[in-house]
Amino acid sequence: MVTDDSQNSEYILVVGLGVTGLSVVRFLHKQQKNIVVIDSRNNPPGLNELENEFPDVSVYLGEFDEAVFMGATQIVVSPGVTLKEPVIQHAITQGVDVVGDIELFAQQVSAPVIAVTGSNGKSTVISLLGEMARSAGINAVVGGNIGVPALEIINTNADLYILELSSFQLESLHSLKPVAAAVLNVSPDHMDRYESYDEYIETKKRVYNACKVAVVNRDDKRVTEMQTGQNFISGFTLNEPAHGDFGLREFNGEIWLCKGGHQLVPEKSLKISGTHNLSNALAALALGEAASISMQDMLVALKSFTGLEHRTQWVAEKNHVTWVNDSKGTNVGATLAAITGIQVKNKLILIAGGIAKDADFMPLRSAVCENVRTVVLIGKDAPQIENVLQGCVPVFYAKDMADAVHIAADLSHPDDTVLLSPACASFDMFDSYEHRGEMFVKEIKDLQ
Secondary structure, rough: EEHHHHHHOOOOEEOOHHHHHHHHHHHHOOOOOEEEEEOOOOOOOOHHHHHHHHOOOOEEEOOOOOOHOOOOOOEEEOOOOOOOOHHHHHHHOOOOOEEEEHHHHHHHOOEEEEEEEEEEOOOHHHHHHHHHHHHOOOOOOEEEOOOHHHHHHHOOOEEEEEOOOOOHHHHHOOOOOOOOEEEEOOOOOOOOOOOOOHHHHHHHHHOOOOOEEEEEEOOOHHHHHHOOOOOOOEEEEEOOOOOEEEEEEEOOEEEEEEOEEEEEEEHHOOOOHHHHHHHHHHHHHHHHHHHHHHHHHHHHHHHHHHOOOOEEEEEEEEEEEEEOOOOOOOOOOHHHHHHHHHHOOOOOOEEHHHHOOOOOOOOHHHHHHEEEEEEEEEEOOOOHHHHHHHOOEEEOOOOOHHHHHHHHHOOOOOEEEEEOOOEEEEEEEEEEHHHHHHHHHHHOOOOO
C-alpha cells in the first residue's frame, strides 16, 4: 500500500488496475482530479507504470478495504471487477456514483458513436467499420474492448467513434447515445460472472439503450427477441433479406451480398472467407449505412479487407497441411463458428482448451463429430472438453503449445487443416489470447 493525503479530501476511487484502470487514472489526472486506486490483487498489471507515471497516487492492494470505498465521491470500476462485489453494492446503496470507463467516455464526447457488442465477431466488425469510414474520408477512431481503451482515443478532431463493448463494460453504462448499435449474436460466455444466460443477454441488450438505429441479427433468435425500443431497426441475415435489410441472394449461380433485392458485391470478390465473416460484413454494412457512411466507399473497403490477426487467420501451408490461427476464439460460440465456417479441403485437427469460464461445451459435439478428425487439448480445463467428446473423435493431451503443434502435425493427413480455436480463455498458460496465437505461429514456423 502507498498512501498520501488524498484521504483528507474528496477523491475518485479507481477499482481495478490493468490497461483500463490505468487509462482511467490518466484521464482523471488530466482533469486534475484527486485519485485513489484499489485492486484486490497484490501485484496487478500496470502497477509499475502507475507508480512511475503517478507516484503521488494512493494505491491499496490486496483485500478490499470498505472504508476506502465509502470515502469516495465517485467510483470508477474496471471491466474485470463485477458490480456485485459487496463493497461496491454497499457504496451504491449509500448513494455513491458508480460508473465505468465507457460511461466517462460517453459523458465527454460529442461526435457520433457506433457501439457494437456480441459474443463473437465484435473486433472484426468494428475494424472493418473503421476501414469503411476511412475509405469515405471520415476521421474515425476505433477502440474500446478491442485493445485501445476508450478514454485513450478521445480526440477533438474525431468525426466518428467506433466502439467495441463487452458485457462487462455495458454493466455500468447509462449515458451513451449511439447513432447505431448492434448485438451481433449471443452465445453463453462469462458464465463465471453471470448467474444465468438470461442475465448475460440482458446485459448485452443495454447497448441498444438510447441508440438512434438498432441493428439486429435476424438469424439469432435471442437477439431478435430483444425489445430495443427504437423506431429505426435495420437487420442482417445469411438468408435472403427483407426490404431494407442486408443479406445474401443468389444471382446466376453466384452468392451476392445484398440490401433487399439490390446487389452490392459478390461473395467471391471478398478476401475474408467463411459464413461467420459474411455475417460480420453484412452487420458492418448495416451499421455503416445507419451512420451515413457512403455505400460505395464501404464496398471498396470491404473488398480489400483481409481480416484480423488471431481470428481464423491463415498462417501457413506445410507438407500439404493448412494451419489456421483462431486464438481469439475464447468461447464456445466462436469456436463453433470457426469449425463450421472455414472452408477446408479435407478434415480439421482442432487444438482447444484453457480456462472454461464455466462454459457448457456440449454445443461443440455435433460440429466436432462432423468436421474434425482429431482434437488436441491444452490447458487447465481440457478434461471438461474431453468429457463432451467421448465416443466422438480421438482426443490427445499436450503439455504446451509446442507439444500441441507437433502432435497435430503428426496426426494430420494430406489436405487437412489444423485449427487453433480454444473455446477458452488463455490466462492459465499465456499472457493473453494474442500471446497464445503468437506462440502457435512461432511453433508452426519452427516445424521441419
